[in-house]
Amino acid sequence: KKKMFLQSKLSWNVVLSSEKLETEGLKLQKAIITHLLSVFAAKKASKDHGYLLAVTTVDRIGEGRVRQHSGEVLFPVEFSCVAFRMATGEILEGTVHKILKHGVFMRCGPVENVYLTHQKMKDYEYVPGENPYFMNAKSSRIERGGVVRFLVMGVKFVENEKEFQAVASLDGDYLGPLS
């Protein structure tokens, strides 16, 4: 059951050009790690591991292997990192950033778009205006900037954006806006 913030162990190959190797010399280790961190930051997210946040420890750097034709050297690197995944059935808290007539969008950690449809907002009604919001009979409000505790109903990985999108619901006790 892999969800929320996780510590994951990964193994990637870091490729350094022969020029880099010549100039770095004894600072080879630093060059490998620096390159790993750049590649890690650029990767953003993968379907299997979720969003990639930060490398915590570099556990092992293996022997370099020369690529015959390019002169580049490949180093296998084992490391640990913090990742973030959202899973169906999980209860999370997020911030509302967009209000539409048919639902709201929330931001949760690195996930930008968690959609909560009006139909899953038990008893909340849309209140139109310059700054629209949703409100229930007890005057509790779901509005821009507000925090909402929700249940994750489904998660999808969008390959070309390298991001996850989710669909939420308030069906359940203790779910809804928090003051």
Added chain:
Amino acid sequence: MSTGEEENAAELKIPDEFLKAKCLMNCEVALILEHKYEQLQQTADDPMNQMSQVFEKSHQYVKRFSRYKNPDAVRQVREILSRYQLAEFELCVLGNLCPETVEEAISMVPSIKAKGRALDDEAIEKMLNDLSLIKKFE
């Protein structure tokens, strides 16, 4: 950051227990990311190159949604919750959402009341009390 030698956990105030953990609470991630942020500012030639948008959004999120800020308190939370035979993800949900009542705790983590689990209402109540004490003395 260097290879071979693990960063001195005590120095960083990031306890071994949760470096070894698979699931991390928001407050633990906040400590890790805050440390990373400071580290990158000091050592990297080009810190922004190594700090992704994912990092920044997550950093902001965990700072806002951490119920415990003090590193000792964070460590205590994991220690206390670890005594109750919880699955890792259950521990994290409870540490993140800090339910105030037994009903709320069961609502947030229904699996703690699954058949065969040793957690009765009394134990859950005690656990929640212990957690709120940490908050009081933070």
